[in-house]
Amino acid sequence: MNDFSIPGSQSTPAIAGNWAEGVLSMQGDSYPENSFELFGPVLNWTQSFLGQAEHPLRLELKLLYLNTSSVKAIMDLFDLLEEAHRGGHQVAVNWYYDRRNERVAQLAAEFKEDFTFAFAIIGEDYE
């Protein structure tokens, strides 16, 4: 249906939503000037997907630094997933991190706490 893609910048992550594949991906640092402007469409897209689509949704994340309002936006996004998951929609999060930066994994684990849907924290070796 409707796909979207926002190119990344120094202060904002690259974000893309693929309806047919059921994948929402985000990668990079996130300290936008206006996080509602950036994440509003992402939350709307996710809400539509979970409301209309029948197939599973998977989040592919490679997020490094998040400022406070970005942390809030990601948490809102996970809350949507949790609600959908409890309603029987299949959802999953894959959070990738550079094995040399173990702290990103610890932060992802903090996010994961309290959520009951599939949430994998996956270490990778980057060059």
Added chain:
Amino acid sequence: MKTRPPQLDQRIEDLLADPAHAENALHAPLQELWQLHRDHLSRLDRITHLSDSFQSMVRDRELSLTERFDKQLRQLQKIARISDRYQEMLRDINDALKEASTHDALTGLANRRLIMDRLREEADRSSRLGQSFVLAMVDVDYFKRINDTLGHDVGDRVLVAISRSMQAGLREYDLCGRWGGEEFLLLLPQTEMEDAMSVVSRIHEAIRELRFAEDGADLTITASMGVAGHKTGDSYAQTLKRADDALLEAKRQGKDCVLSA
């Protein structure tokens, strides 16, 4: 409220229904009164029902508000916790960058930038409080030969060992920095020349006592040093120049010695 005897309702219904009393003068008013009574009853029921549902609605809303409030509170706490950790991460990165920008990667000593900062501070302090400081410029003798004959790996190891030795010989508030390739600068704050010379001479001796076994050959390292005390009113650049001149003179006189300006 006083309750009616259970049979009363039925008795009145029966009396009103009995055709024998249809002509009774009381029949019509009783019929009206009975109807009025039933209307009142049903209205009372409706009011009670409305009032009950209103109360339970308010209670439900309060419950859901409390629930939402608790949920938001939990989310807020989580956000704050995570955000704090991101900040910690940034602060550590910041510290690492600061360390990298003020220290020499090979030896871990202060780099030239940090030395210059400290020199400025000490010169300011000296002009304000009249306290003196001493600088010692250190140059490793024949270092180029070590690099050329034994390789840069050995050269690097020698520099690291000398750095450790010098730091071990200094006092806590002294500063040892890498000035350039095989040149080091020692900064001894609030120190008179006589005390400084004994510290520097000890360090000079300690370097000579370092032992490196490379390719079976024992390697002895020596250093030349030029020492200068800061004179109140001078710029630190002038003091630096005097220490450098003393070092040059030490080298000219055959190296492996400490000279003061």
